[in-house]
Amino acid sequence: MRLVSAELLKLRTTRLLLWLGLLILGLEVLVIALHVSQNSVSELAQARSQRDVVSIAAVSALISLILGIVASAGEFANGTIGHTFLVAPVRERVAAAKLVAVAFAGAVLAFAACVFAWALAALLLKARSVPVHLGSGSSLRLVAGIVLAAAIAGALGVGYGSLLRRQTAAIVVALVWLLVGEPLLGIASADPYGPGRVIASVVEAGNQGSELLSFDRGLVLALIYLAVAGVLGTLAFRRADIT
Amino acid sequence: MPEAPPLEVRGLTKRFGSTTAVDELSFAIEPGRITGFLGPNGAGKTTTLRMLLGLVHPSAGQALVRGVPYRKLDDPVRTVGAVLEASSFHPARSGRNHLRVVATAAGIPRERVDATLELVELSDTARRRVRTYSLGMRQRLSVAAALLGDPQLLVLDEPANGLDPEGIRWLRNFLRSFAGGGGTVFISSHVLGEIAQLADEVVIIHKARLVAHEPLAALTARTAGGTIVRSPDANRLREQLAAGGIEATSGEDGELRVAAPPERVGEAAAAAGIVLHELRAESASLEEAFLELTGGDE
Numbered sequence: 001m002r003l004v005s006a007e008l009l010k011l012r013t014t015r016l017l018l019w020l021g022l023l024i025l026g027l028e029v030l031v032i033a034l035h036v037s038q039n040s041v042s043e044l045a046q047a048r049s050q051r052d053v054v055s056i057a058a059v060s061a062l063i064s065l066i067l068g069i070v071a072s073a074g075e076f077a078n079g080t081i082g083h084t085f086l087v088a089p090v091r092e093r094v095a096a097a098k099l100v101a102v103a104f105a106g107a108v109l110a111f112a113a114c115v116f117a118w119a120l121a122a123l124l125l126k127a128r129s130v131p132v133h134l135g136s137g138s139s140l141r142l143v144a145g146i147v148l149a150a151a152i153a154g155a156l157g158v159g160y161g162s163l164l165r166r167q168t169a170a171i172v173v174a175l176v177w178l179l180v181g182e183p184l185l186g187i188a189s190a191d192p193y194g195p196g197r198v199i200a201s202v203v204e205a206g207n208q209g210s211e212l213l214s215f216d217r218g219l220v221l222a223l224i225y226l227a228v229a230g231v232l233g234t235l236a237f238r239r240a241d242i243t
Numbered sequence: 244m245p246e247a248p249p250l251e252v253r254g255l256t257k258r259f260g261s262t263t264a265v266d267e268l269s270f271a272i273e274p275g276r277i278t279g280f281l282g283p284n285g286a287g288k289t290t291t292l293r294m295l296l297g298l299v300h301p302s303a304g305q306a307l308v309r310g311v312p313y314r315k316l317d318d319p320v321r322t323v324g325a326v327l328e329a330s331s332f333h334p335a336r337s338g339r340n341h342l343r344v345v346a347t348a349a350g351i352p353r354e355r356v357d358a359t360l361e362l363v364e365l366s367d368t369a370r371r372r373v374r375t376y377s378l379g380m381r382q383r384l385s386v387a388a389a390l391l392g393d394p395q396l397l398v399l400d401e402p403a404n405g406l407d408p409e410g411i412r413w414l415r416n417f418l419r420s421f422a423g424g425g426g427t428v429f430i431s432s433h434v435l436g437e438i439a440q441l442a443d444e445v446v447i448i449h450k451a452r453l454v455a456h457e458p459l460a461a462l463t464a465r466t467a468g469g470t471i472v473r474s475p476d477a478n479r480l481r482e483q484l485a486a487g488g489i490e491a492t493s494g495e496d497g498e499l500r501v502a503a504p505p506e507r508v509g510e511a512a513a514a515a516g517i518v519l520h521e522l523r524a525e526s527a528s529l530e531e532a533f534l535e536l537t538g539g540d541e
Contacts, residue, residue: 002348003348005347005348006347009344010333010336010344013336015335078333079331079332080333082298082328083327083341083388085298086298086320086327087320087345087349089313089316090314239300243290243293
């Protein structure tokens with residue numbers, strides 16, 4: 001528990017969370033404002049449309065992934081991993097603490113992103129005299145899905161970052177994979193099984209279309225990805241020489 | 244059962260690919276003493292220290308702290324304080340927050356953070372981000388982190404790097420006081436003058452291997468190997484020594500520098516009935532001893 005607290009303190013004592021939070025808010029303002037201003041009142045009045053408006057909060061899962069990468073690979077980049085291992089020489093415990101801490105921080109970040117997105121969307125919809133349906137079961141399941149997905153993505157980022165140990169390279173490779181690599185899986189009709197799509201199926205939490213796995217299958221596969229990344233990342237932590 | 248030494252390495256070896264950074268190193272340091280760890284650049288000092296601290300995995304042999312590998316210490320922060328490179332801080336985190344992270348992970352009360360900052364004279368700048376610190380301030384922060392758990396053993400890797408003269412004096416006084424209170428210090432440095440002023444004994448490695456481990460005084464005397472002798476009858480003594488095949492060169496005030504141990508000089512003088520006013524082993528400086536042992540590599 002002490003190590004988890006220390007990892008959370010690390011996240012709180014730099015400006016990383018602040019910048020990532022601002023990035024999420026900026027994206028939410030941009031997307032929600034565009035969506036509400038560009039669509040007709042009749043379209044915006046549909047619950048499905050309003051759900052689409054606030055789904056931008058799911059970007060917090062991607063940001064959470066980056067947070068996880070920085071929390072693990074960033075320690076190697078800044079050279080602080082030596083201090084971390086001096087305090088906690090059993091490295092498996094450090095890896096576990098990072099997984100838990102970033103999963104928690106990612107979930108909090110995602111929840112805050114949802115609260116802001118819902119509030120902003122409600123405000124803008126009301127400003128256009130559109131009846132607000134953001135409290136529907138479907139919309140609330142989306143909140144749960146986004147929070148869960150962000151927690152998983154954050155922990156996944158820790159494992160993946162521990163494995164690569166190069167912060168910038170790890171972020172770039174992750175983004176290239178999500179934007180280019182994973183769509184290419186579509187050639188073999190395997191794209192629903194890519195980690196990005198699997199996380200998306202958790203986000204959708206029961207509202208998915210045919211292109212995503214069901215929530216249950218997506219969650220199980222996401223947890224398998226997490227377990228594999230966690231084990232490989234922990235092994236990489238264990239074997240690393242801090243020179 | 245005798246107590247395990249504070250630090251001990253046995254047949255310690257580290258290979259990075261085809262390069263052997265540390266080669267079958269064995270030594271143990273005594274408690275309550277300051278031991279200097281010397282060697283030319285690239286000799287393997289930092290790798291050895293990092294193996295002792297569990298940061299680098301040995302290829303062979305053992306690195307033990309109080310008889311166990313660092314990884315198996317019950318409470319590492321309260322057992323050993325380590326000063327690593329001064330750059331190993333998150334630049335955007337304040338000095339105080341860095342210590343808070345360490346204290347939180349180790350279960351050390353927060354009040355100790357402020358007390359330690361006070362001890363290293365960083366209280367005024369503790370809330371500034373580390374990126375604004377000078378190298379000397381970072382070194383003090385490293386020392387503060389090492390002292391957080393109030394350990395009885397300090398391992399320091401080049402702690403004087405970047406310190407100004409006042410900082411070096413502060414560090415010297417602090418380490419003396421720490422050792423005076425029964426603490427054990429193992430300090431690597433390339434500043435031989437600092438080690439000469441601080442250390443009780445030295446461990447010297449060269450090209451990854453141990454070349455000396457002994458008290459500083461014994462090392463400097465052994466390395467010089469000669470004798471200083473002063474006599475009112477210096478000329479006759481020199482002739483007496485020459486007759487025995489021992490070379491001596493004259494100095495001022497009847498002083499001779501003799502290329503032989505004090506025992507032989509004393510025996511030669513006694514045999515000739517020559518009065519001596521002084522007879523002592525000649526000491527080399529640590530630098531001279533170091534250069535002799537390492538073949539002049541620095």
